[in-house]
Amino acid sequence: MQKLNFPTYSFRFKNSENKVSIFDVVRKKFVILQPEEWVRQHCVQYLIEVKNYPLSLINVEKELTINDLKKRYDIVIFNSDGSIHLIVECKAPNIDIKQNTFDQIARYNLALNATYLMVTNGINHYYCSMDFEAERYQFLKDIPDYK
Template identity: 85%
Template sequence: MQTLNFPKYSFRFKNKENKLSIFDDIRKKFVVLQPEEWVRQHCVLYLIQEKNYPKSLINVEKELTINNLKKRYDVVVFNSDGSIHLIVECKAPTITINQDTFDQVARYNLELNATYLMVTNGLNHYYCQMDFENERYQFLKDIPDYKS
């Protein structure tokens, strides 16, 4: 797999029936290693190891319903009160991050009401803070570290 713009992390891999899988520490299972999954696993470890977010507050690949359509978010980080702190949208490294990508995470956020948004393809990372009053987002240099 391609080198990403994240710190170097160690992962557990398994090869079964010529399919390489990576262990997802949040879901506690091996998942098929696709390019987007490679980005997602790096992002999760970035949140845990660099930003100090507790594993117990991180959720990966869950379904949500938006306008009667079933969608799946990549990563959500909760606050200790159950509200949503951060939504992360992961794309494969070959996918260019553009306005459509931000529109996708913004649509998810209409339902989830996260304070922060992160969009990454593993090479480029974009961070935003929501301004709910003015219905827009402000770009940030990084997302804040976890504060309990």
């Protein structure tokens, strides 16, 4: 897998039936290693090791329903009260992040009401904070560390 714009992390890998899997510390299981999964696993480690978010507040690859359509978010970080602090949308490194990616995470946020949004393809990272009253997001240099 290609080098990403994240710190270097140690991962557990497994080979089975000619497929490589990576261990997901959130789901506590091995998952097939695809380019988007490589980005997701780096992002999870970044959130835990650099931003100090507790593993217990992180959720990965869960289904949500938006306008009767079933969607899956990549990463969500909860506040201790159960509200959503951050949504992360991960793309494979070869996928350019364009307006449609921001539209996708904004649609997810209509249902989830996160304070912060992050979009990454492992190479480029974009961070936003939500202004719910003005119904728009503001770009940030980074997301806040866990307090």
